[in-house]
Amino acid sequence: MEEPGDEGASGVLGRRARGELESDVLAALWASDGPLTARQVRGALRGDLAYTTVLTILSRLYEKGMLVRHREGRSYAYEPVRDEASHTAQRMRSLLEGGSDRQAVLARFVSELSEQDEHLLHQLLSGSEARVEDDRSGGRA
Amino acid sequence: MLYSVYVPFAVTAVLAVFAPRLVRALPPRRAAWALACAALVTAVGWAGALTLLAFTGVAQIPEIAEEGRWSVAVLRAEDPVYLVVAGGSALILAVGVVSLGVAAVNQVRHFVRARRECARLPEATELVVVDDDVPMAFALPGAPGRIVVSRGMLHCLTDREREALLAHERAHLRRRHHLFQSLWRLTAALNPLLRPLVAAGEFVLERWADEEAAEHVGDRAIVAHAVGRAALASAGASRPAALAATGGEVPQRVRALLAPPPARRSLPLAVGGLLLAVCCVSLANAASDSDRMVDSAQCASYAAAAAAGAPPAGDHRYGPDFSCGEHG
Numbered sequence: 001m002e003e004p005g006d007e008g009a010s011g012v013l014g015r016r017a018r019g020e021l022e023s024d025v026l027a028a029l030w031a032s033d034g035p036l037t038a039r040q041v042r043g044a045l046r047g048d049l050a051y052t053t054v055l056t057i058l059s060r061l062y063e064k065g066m067l068v069r070h071r072e073g074r075s076y077a078y079e080p081v082r083d084e085a086s087h088t089a090q091r092m093r094s095l096l097e098g099g100s101d102r103q104a105v106l107a108r109f110v111s112e113l114s115e116q117d118e119h120l121l122h123q124l125l126s127g128s129e130a131r132v133e134d135d136r137s138g139g140r141a
Numbered sequence: 142m143l144y145s146v147y148v149p150f151a152v153t154a155v156l157a158v159f160a161p162r163l164v165r166a167l168p169p170r171r172a173a174w175a176l177a178c179a180a181l182v183t184a185v186g187w188a189g190a191l192t193l194l195a196f197t198g199v200a201q202i203p204e205i206a207e208e209g210r211w212s213v214a215v216l217r218a219e220d221p222v223y224l225v226v227a228g229g230s231a232l233i234l235a236v237g238v239v240s241l242g243v244a245a246v247n248q249v250r251h252f253v254r255a256r257r258e259c260a261r262l263p264e265a266t267e268l269v270v271v272d273d274d275v276p277m278a279f280a281l282p283g284a285p286g287r288i289v290v291s292r293g294m295l296h297c298l299t300d301r302e303r304e305a306l307l308a309h310e311r312a313h314l315r316r317r318h319h320l321f322q323s324l325w326r327l328t329a330a331l332n333p334l335l336r337p338l339v340a341a342g343e344f345v346l347e348r349w350a351d352e353e354a355a356e357h358v359g360d361r362a363i364v365a366h367a368v369g370r371a372a373l374a375s376a377g378a379s380r381p382a383a384l385a386a387t388g389g390e391v392p393q394r395v396r397a398l399l400a401p402p403p404a405r406r407s408l409p410l411a412v413g414g415l416l417l418a419v420c421c422v423s424l425a426n427a428a429s430d431s432d433r434m435v436d437s438a439q440c441a442s443y444a445a446a447a448a449a450g451a452p453p454a455g456d457h458r459y460g461p462d463f464s465c466g467e468h469g
Contacts, residue, residue, distance in 0.1 A: 023268030031295040089273040107313040109278035110372040120392040
């Protein structure tokens with residue numbers, strides 16, 4: 001089971017790996033509260049990516065019209081384009097709300113929780129909370 | 142025929158009871174494949190056995206016996222199946238086939254809708270971020286499939302957890318998990334006994350994607366936290382009424398990820414494989430018995446016709462001996 005994402009580290013980018021990197025960059029920008037420079041995006045992704053690779057992907061997404069950018073000192077800061085997504089949101093939500101039968105073809109990341117589950121989950125997660133705090137502070141730095 | 146035709150039912154029942162529990166202890170990838178094989182083989186065994194049983198009844202209808210040129214009297218004498226059983230089998234089979242047809246149409250409709258939505262999504266990227274505060278994330282199968290994630294979901298995860306989420310959804314798409322789901326749904330439509338396999342299968346697929354994400358991220362705890370955090374965030378956003386039925390899945394996934402990876406145990410797979418083999422052999426045995434029964438009924442029919450001095454059907458040039466030899 002080779003993970004194509006690993007190919008990025010060796011500099012050989014297959015088409016699929018490039019598509020996945022685009023997703024990673026896009027997700028990082030959407031997760032951020034403000035615009036990010038290429039260096040900041042690189043920090044939010046796994047450390048083994050070359051700066052130029054991140055830059056290439058950012059400019060490709062920018063050319064596709066999915067990002068806006070503005071000068072910040074010597075470089076650009078990027079931000080996702082936030083219009084026209086609203087009716088997509090509506091359609092996607094209606095896809096999910098069609099009952100279990102329709103969901104047969106969709107793979108949701110998480111299913112619903114009962115109150116008991118919620119309690120149990122809090123317990124499970126607090127068990128290894130320290131590691132997450134590490135990740136959180138490390139990841140956001 | 143007397144017993145072997147009922148073996149597929151027994152195998153189906155045993156698997157329906159034990160397989161959902163056993164697969165939770167197996168590595169999810171193997172478990173998913175094992176469940177797929179079990180569902181397929183038992184569905185075929187189920188339908189095959191019902192067909193054989195129903196046939197013994199149908200074959201005794203005089204018009205059909207005439208068409209097949211066999212003797213109803215001999216068939217009835219040899220037949221170990223009660224007519225009630227044959228009739229019941231025919232009914233169950235008919236209901237199963239109709240429900241399979243309905244389920245198949247539904248599946249196709251949902252696939253078409255998913256593909257259409259895939260094609261309609263504005264951006265030509267693998268990931269589609271939906272500008273929505275409600276946390277949601279799912280894989281939308283298509284050509285190529287898309288990962289749909291809301292801004293709300295991305296906001297509640299850390300950098301590594303976000304990576305885990307994407308790897309999880311990618312695993313669903315890359316391993317074509319929707320095909321597994323369809324197989325389980327269709328086989329359960331044909332045979333209601335297989336319904337527990339649908340829920341077990343869905344859980345196993347989530348675990349499979351979790352494990353692939355853990356492999357990608359290199360840390361099982363990160364994936365556990367991603368799953369847990371996303372579920373808690375989603376729970377805060379909306380809480381549907383019917384919860385008890387689906388409850389428990391997320392905590393089980395998190396617990397499995399916080400524990401060491403499941404060991405590769407072969408015994409449950411070997412036992413399951415043996416059961417499926419027994420199911421196939423019994424069905425084949427019952428089918429050959431049924432065939433032999435019809436043959437002897439045909440022989441009797443020819444013998445009777447020869448004794449009466451006329452072949453049973455117009456231009457049949459061979460005598461009864463040849464005909465019997467040919468089939469025997």
